[in-house]
Amino acid sequence: MRLSELFAKTKRASPKDEESKNAQLLERAGFIQKLSAGVYTFLPLGLRVLNKIENIVREEMNKAGGVEILMPALHPKEIWEATGRWQSFGALFKTESAFGGQYALGPTHEEVLYSLLRNHISSYRDLPVCVYQIQTKFRDEKRAKAGLLRGKEFRMKDFYSFHADDQDRDKYYEAMKKVYLAVFQKLELNAIPTAAGGGTFSELSMEFQVPCESGEDVVYLCKKCNEAVNKELAGSAPSKCRSCGGGADEIKTIEVGNIFPLKEKFAKDFNLSFKDKNGNARLVSAGCYGLGTSRAMGAIAEVMNDEKGLRWPGSVAPFKAHLIELDAGASKIYKELVAKGTEVLYDDRAGSAAGEKFADADLIGIPLRIVVSKKTIAKNSVEVKRRYDVQTELIKIPDIYSYISKNL
């Protein structure tokens, strides 16, 4: 894509109304724009990153046997009353129709999915059912000051599994931990599986926590065996490690995912039951598996940056290469790379100075910078530099594509 086609411009200064690093950087670099507290537009570069994250998540969820659906955001009051959460769920946005009927704006989808599945589960032969969606969610957050880390409107993958008994559910739950670690590895997020309380859902759960100084969570991480426990579960004083008795570090973290054993909780509310092999009616045992995709984007921005700007991992970068034209000659290279399927952002702006182009490349944070200048063209070459390196390298023009293929 040509930078001249991108209407969203970079800004030299951080927006004054943002406190968090992820929002400051993502807004300056033209990835997102704030509409109001906790509510953002994804601009062209930002939507590309979000789509890449969501496609990585989707691929792993499909591998785990999940079937994708899309549930609505308007949830009739009646199903939220069935679980008691119309009153008890603190952060629920509500709306009503002028023609009758009240709705919750979905912050999570147990109510919708359990209602739905009553039409599709009747026998043990129908189980397990593994279903997920990637969708916009709403929560009336009090402190929506952390950019993409805490939104009133945000993107999320929510996965639900339904089983004939607890053993089958436990087995799936264990497998899902590995699936989550595979996702975060692809996102290059160091997510630590952390024991946690279940909030409204269940006694125990597992969170995936990324160490980060500006994180809002606190985790006790054992120095010896690496077992991690959320401070909320461990209590205020870090006890000795539950596994090995070793001492624990107190670290700040960002929660990027969580998995809950729901067991029979909501099945009771909706009487979601099936006939087992002996013909007896039983409630389904469920697990739920959440992953905030826009929050993951915020976490990556919050963790991977330097004083010059963002530093995207190759797997989610909006483009693989950032081609800068200082003099003529880049257009041909751009066309050839695009023809070969390379994702290139091409800074073709005629009126901009070299310094501005370099600063924007660092700010936007694409993994590989390619510069075409009179000097490089004289040597039939381009100058390449990785975002996290200081050294540059001259590469012959016919070798660019193979260099990119090898290095990205």
Place this chain on the structure above:
Amino acid sequence: MRLSELFAKTKRASPKDEESKNAQLLERAGFIQKLSAGVYTFLPLGLRVLNKIENIVREEMNKAGGVEILMPALHPKEIWEATGRWQSFGALFKTESAFGGQYALGPTHEEVLYSLLRNHISSYRDLPVCVYQIQTKFRDEKRAKAGLLRGKEFRMKDFYSFHADDQDRDKYYEAMKKVYLAVFQKLELNAIPTAAGGGTFSELSMEFQVPCESGEDVVYLCKKCNEAVNKELAGSAPSKCRSCGGGADEIKTIEVGNIFPLKEKFAKDFNLSFKDKNGNARLVSAGCYGLGTSRAMGAIAEVMNDEKGLRWPGSVAPFKAHLIELDAGASKIYKELVAKGTEVLYDDRAGSAAGEKFADADLIGIPLRIVVSKKTIAKNSVEVKRRYDVQTELIKIPDIYSYISKNL
């Protein structure tokens, strides 16, 4: 995909609470499920169709030079007051935060986009800007009884173009008509460009209307020159054709898209201006281009069906082929087709009778049915039948893939 993996089951009878043919068929066939009036879940088969429609739309919008973004659904009251539509937009869902602030749930996004672009447009050199999104929208519809044709929550592509003057905008508007016709051709929808009033937006606009007995719109279509005018614009008595003076037929239709010249309307409200070549400040001139993607899915279901069920065009069918196993032998064929990249729905259900499998194939409406039975296996063949044909044909097993490639 194996039908046994699809948790969503077909139903023999139409749901009692649905009046429209599209909802009856899509719910019976397991594509969607109603949560409340005008609010639907897209089940696995339905989401596949919706994604295919949206990818066709996305591809054409990109070709037209559009850059994709994603705007929020929560719109602060203040920007809707700036246009006066907080009061005047009849079907607006509203919500509020417990911590202060009221929001509209976005039914359209002029307010958000004009606010946003003030940060990015300052000079004539920044224009034109062409931007779109594909997103979930909300409208508090009074009569939400037409399935996917009139939802309280629905999917829509909205495209906006911003220009330095009316001539440039007119030129783009004309080009967009052709883009729309290309989209509807790919969707196999016979969409007639129809002159219409602009509602809240502008004096004149163009709608794309699909003839359909159950449609809610009425269009006068000239028998001689095919010019079409919406009854609302033409007045109650069909005047003679404005172009050729011929007589007009009155036909019922479904509106699947509309394009509006917004001109300077919202630019005034938000003072979205730029410096022209002479350094004078001018308001941008805009057009907007809507296409309901979930409504298009409903329109296809409403128009393309017979007494046995749905009949999807190949471009948006959830799968290209529906493989039915009556006796053993289909599994190997399934794996080979999948390995070659063919999208196949494989009815591998062990406990289902042949009649049930045939009825489900007709109901689901995938373009090509492939049956494997003892009789066909004895001839090293499968039996193929197109959804809109009655004749069947025997195809040798090694020739299936090339048959599918040629016929789909």
